Structures are given as C-alpha cells and as structure tokens.
Amino acid sequence: MTAIQPVQTSHAPAAMGPYSQAVKVGGFLFCSGQLGIVPATGQLAEGVEAQTRQALENLSRVLKAAGTDMSRVVKTTIFLLNLADFQLVNQIYGAFFVQPFPARSTVQVSALPKNALVEIEAIAIP
Numbered sequence: 001m002t003a004i005q006p007v008q009t010s011h012a013p014a015a016m017g018p019y020s021q022a023v024k025v026g027g028f029l030f031c032s033g034q035l036g037i038v039p040a041t042g043q044l045a046e047g048v049e050a051q052t053r054q055a056l057e058n059l060s061r062v063l064k065a066a067g068t069d070m071s072r073v074v075k076t077t078i079f080l081l082n083l084a085d086f087q088l089v090n091q092i093y094g095a096f097f098v099q100p101f102p103a104r105s106t107v108q109v110s111a112l113p114k115n116a117l118v119e120i121e122a123i124a125i126p
Helices: 047-065 082-096
Strands: 005-007 023-024 026-036 073-080 102-109 118-124
Touching: 023 047, 026 047, 026 082, 047 082, 047 118, 082 102, 082 118
Parallel strands: 073 102
Antiparallel strands: 005 023, 023 026, 026 118, 073 118
C-alpha cells in the first residue's frame, strides 16, 4: 500500500478544517484549494484580482513546501463566485504558469469559504 504523506507549511494559510494543505501519494501531489488569504493576517485580500494573485501565491508556497513548483502542476480547478470574473482571473493565472500549461477546469459556485471570490486547487508531480 502506498503511504500518504501530508504537506504542511506556515507560509500558506493553515487548513480551516480536518484536511491537509496537500498530500503526496503515488507519484502525485494533491493540493487543497487555496483562497486569497494573506498568511500574515489570516484575512482575505480585497477584490477578485488580489484574491486570485494571493491564492496562486499560496498554492506556490504549498508546492515549494512539497519540493516542487508551478511548472510541475498538471491539473488545476478554479472555483469562481462570479463567472464574469473569468477573463481577469485567466489573465492573472497565465502569469503564474509556463507552457505546457496544466489542464484546467473553471466553474462558477454559489459560495466559497470565508465569502471568498476565488479558490484554486491543483494536482502536481513532486
């Protein structure tokens, strides 16, 4: 049986429930969704642009703690409170990744934790 290794870093927001920031298993790293929470304050950044940047920074820090980086991400899912923000989020997202870009899904949701505007999760290769 393959061991599950949790990943934890104080450089990204702590989990808000009974889950890990990420887990390594079977040659993959599964990263929990990151909100645009500023780790130093525990508060959401203001606005969808700032929250998107912060969520991606937080994701990058979790990846770093696992010994990998954004170039090793193979799949992301973006959860948006308002799909009208897609173009802006897409533009910011594009600055964090290089080709070949990860596969991605983007969905509109009715609510996110802490009344966030965006949440981003990822699967990567450690």
